[in-house]
Amino acid sequence: MKIGVLLKQVPATDTQVRIADPSTGIATGDVKWTINPYDEFAVEEGLRLKEAGKATEVVLLTVGGKDVEQRIRDALAMGADRALRLEDPGFEGSDCLGLARILAAAIKAEGISLVLAGKQAIDGDNAQVPAMVAELLGWGHVGSVSKLEVDGAGFKAWRTSGGGSLDVVQGGFPAVLTADKGLNEPRYASLKGIMMAKKKAIDVKGAAALGLDASTVGAGAALVVDSAWTLPPQRPAGRILQGDNAARVKELVSLLRSEAKVI
Amino acid sequence: MGTGILVVAEFEGGHFKKTAYELLGKALELAGGGPVTAVAIGTDQAGDLGAYGASRVFVASGDRFAHYNPSTWVQALSAAISAADPAVVLAPASPACKDAFPRLSARLGAGYATEVTELRLDGGAVVGRRPQYAGKALSDVRVRSPLALFTVRPNSFPAPAAGAGSAELVALSVGQDPVEAATKVVATEASTAGVVDLTEADRIVSGGRSVKSKEGFDSLIRPLAAAAHATPGASRAAVDAGYAPHNEQVGQTGKVVNPSLYIACGISGAIQHLAGMRTSKVIVAINKDPEAPIFGLATYGIHGDIFEICPLLTQELKATLG
Ligand SMILES: Cc1cc2nc3c(=O)[nH]c(=O)nc-3n(C[C@H](O)[C@H](O)[C@H](O)COP(=O)(O)OP(=O)(O)OC[C@H]3O[C@@H](n4cnc5c(N)ncnc54)[C@H](O)[C@@H]3O)c2cc1C
Ligand SMILES: Nc1ncnc2c1ncn2[C@@H]1O[C@H](COP(=O)(O)O)[C@@H](O)[C@H]1O
Numbered sequence: 001m002k003i004g005v006l007l008k009q010v011p012a013t014d015t016q017v018r019i020a021d022p023s024t025g026i027a028t029g030d031v032k033w034t035i036n037p038y039d040e041f042a043v044e045e046g047l048r049l050k051e052a053g054k055a056t057e058v059v060l061l062t063v064g065g066k067d068v069e070q071r072i073r074d075a076l077a078m079g080a081d082r083a084l085r086l087e088d089p090g091f092e093g094s095d096c097l098g099l100a101r102i103l104a105a106a107i108k109a110e111g112i113s114l115v116l117a118g119k120q121a122i123d124g125d126n127a128q129v130p131a132m133v134a135e136l137l138g139w140g141h142v143g144s145v146s147k148l149e150v151d152g153a154g155f156k157a158w159r160t161s162g163g164g165s166l167d168v169v170q171g172g173f174p175a176v177l178t179a180d181k182g183l184n185e186p187r188y189a190s191l192k193g194i195m196m197a198k199k200k201a202i203d204v205k206g207a208a209a210l211g212l213d214a215s216t217v218g219a220g221a222a223l224v225v226d227s228a229w230t231l232p233p234q235r236p237a238g239r240i241l242q243g244d245n246a247a248r249v250k251e252l253v254s255l256l257r258s259e260a261k262v263i
Numbered sequence: 264m265g266t267g268i269l270v271v272a273e274f275e276g277g278h279f280k281k282t283a284y285e286l287l288g289k290a291l292e293l294a295g296g297g298p299v300t301a302v303a304i305g306t307d308q309a310g311d312l313g314a315y316g317a318s319r320v321f322v323a324s325g326d327r328f329a330h331y332n333p334s335t336w337v338q339a340l341s342a343a344i345s346a347a348d349p350a351v352v353l354a355p356a357s358p359a360c361k362d363a364f365p366r367l368s369a370r371l372g373a374g375y376a377t378e379v380t381e382l383r384l385d386g387g388a389v390v391g392r393r394p395q396y397a398g399k400a401l402s403d404v405r406v407r408s409p410l411a412l413f414t415v416r417p418n419s420f421p422a423p424a425a426g427a428g429s430a431e432l433v434a435l436s437v438g439q440d441p442v443e444a445a446t447k448v449v450a451t452e453a454s455t456a457g458v459v460d461l462t463e464a465d466r467i468v469s470g471g472r473s474v475k476s477k478e479g480f481d482s483l484i485r486p487l488a489a490a491a492h493a494t495p496g497a498s499r500a501a502v503d504a505g506y507a508p509h510n511e512q513v514g515q516t517g518k519v520v521n522p523s524l525y526i527a528c529g530i531s532g533a534i535q536h537l538a539g540m541r542t543s544k545v546i547v548a549i550n551k552d553p554e555a556p557i558f559g560l561a562t563y564g565i566h567g568d569i570f571e572i573c574p575l576l577t578q579e580l581k582a583t584l585g
């Protein structure tokens with residue numbers, strides 16, 4: 001079984017966001033980039049399945065420019081076998097559905113039968129692409145998986161459902177699974193891994209190579225468009241309560257009740 | 264091209280969730296007299312949705328809907344959409360809807376915006392506003408397809424008052440889908456039944472690394488949460504140390520919450536934690552370090568020791584709230 005892992009680069013979680021232009025989005029000049037944390041869980045899970053003899057190859061797939069290659073190298077250094085970077089001028093400005101069309105075409109061409117992805121990319125926080133890929137391929141999917149068991153016949157996935165409970169979902173391949181926190185503890189790349197990653201192949205493919213109709217992807221096909229970017233409104237300065245503990249606790253409860261009216 | 268708004272009304276444990284009423288209230292406001300309808304999966308009742316403005320309630324019930332399955336949900340939602348023919352669908356940003364809507368979007372070729380926190384009319388079109396980068400930035404989001412799909416973060420809108428209307432109940436006939444058999448729920452492992460999920464909770468009490476142990480979390484944070492009628496939450500440091508399970512983690516890689524009241528006990532307020540709770544309406548910070556970043560966001564702050572303050576606060580809340 002060949003595993004495809006969807007990988008996206010995102011600003012590190014401690015990035016201070018600034019708006020470059022209200023119509024286009026955040027300033028990326030001095031942003032430190034990382035692999036989307038949920039995608040790291042997906043990479044790790046793919047590697048574990050391969051190590052357990054349940055998969056033959058772990059292929060990374062990413063839609064992005066040359067600047068993403070360092071992140072791809074990082075995941076190759078963890079142990080992934082090779083990567084496909086999907087880039088084309090016509091891909092620019094794709095919305096989630098456009099990205100899913102690009103990825104679905106590549107997954108089909110690669111003969112992949114298990115796709116692992118992050119449950120959400122922490123830049124746009126969309127949580128859309130992987131399930132769209134599944135729909136476009138006509139496959140089943142399980143989202144937000146925090147535990148996975150795979151055997152010859154199929155898989156069992158523990159999925160976060162409402163109310164803090166977990167659904168145990170059984171399914172077969174092909175399938176798309178998205179990783180939640182708790183699935184595993186991603187490894188650090190070893191020095192040997194980092195050296196080996198330098199020699200691993202990163203193939204670049206565009207619309208023609210994927211047999212994609214360019215009018216279905218890119219800015220022209222995007223159905224969802226962002227604008228009017230701002231930072232969140234500043235919160236008014238808070239009040240620090242004074243006095244001994246008992247007095248402050250009494251005052252707090254009374255403020256919550258009569259001023260803030262939240263209890 | 265469709266008109267009006269279809270609301271996904273989630274039904275659980277024998278009643279409609281609060282989000283159903285929040286969304287109906289907003290739908291009435293946005294529809295400008297156009298039809299407001301609702302779809303409910305896993306029940307055969309319209310309940311009181313008519314009193315909140317739904318003219319028709321489409322229901323899909325039976326064994327196939329006993330457990331959430333993305334494919335059956337997409338089938339049912341598609342059936343409701345073809346029956347109601349709306350211009351806009353509003354759903355709660357719940358685990359089920361966030362899971363099903365990308366598939367629905369791809370199947371119908373309809374644009375979908377995730378987890379908006381505001382909705383308004385602009386030139387006849389419904390425009391959303393949504394947090395991105397874990398709430399560190401906001402953008403307007405417009406959908407260019409004739410049918411627009413939105414999920415909405417719970418607690419974004421006030422629940423309206425009931426009116427006198429009643430709804431026509433329409434049972435959907437939901438066809439089979441080849442993908443339906445691809446996945447099947449074989450068991451459910453409940454963790455903390457009876458407690459409102461963090462993402463929907465109206466009140467949250469969270470504890471950090473400073474509780475020092477699982478016993479600390481269980482003896483300081485959980486009783487305080489119970490006394491406040493709140494859902495317990497935790498920082499990642501507390502979760503990583505094993506003081507609380509990871510489904511209780513609040514933050515950028517935990518749950519994003521939107522309560523009226525968020526009480527942070529011994530939490531420093533790292534940017535990744537703030538990312539998950541910054542939209543809380545009222546924030547209380549209890550921390551012995553006056554320089555802790557959490558105080559920058561707090562509506563009310565107490566510079567103090569959680570081992571002293573939390574038990575007192577638990578008592579005081581018990582006395583006030585019963
Ligand atoms: C990729 C990534 C993702 C992350 N995602 C998340 C996330 O989703 N959620 C999250 O929370 N964090 C997340 N973090 C971690 C985050 O950076 C912080 O490390 C974490 O939030 C700190 O938790 P804390 O406030 O409990 O602990 P600390 O930062 O150690 O703070 C403890 C606080 O308690 C106070 N204190 C100590 N003792 C007492 C006492 N007796 N009484 C009162 N106050 C006391 C201290 O003054 C201090 O302010 C993430 C980090 C990374 C790198
Ligand atoms: N440009 C992309 N290239 C490859 N994978 C992606 C891309 N965008 C999103 N994904 C995958 O889809 C997941 C969810 O992303 P999103 O729907 O953008 O929140 C991510 O965690 C990735 O695994």
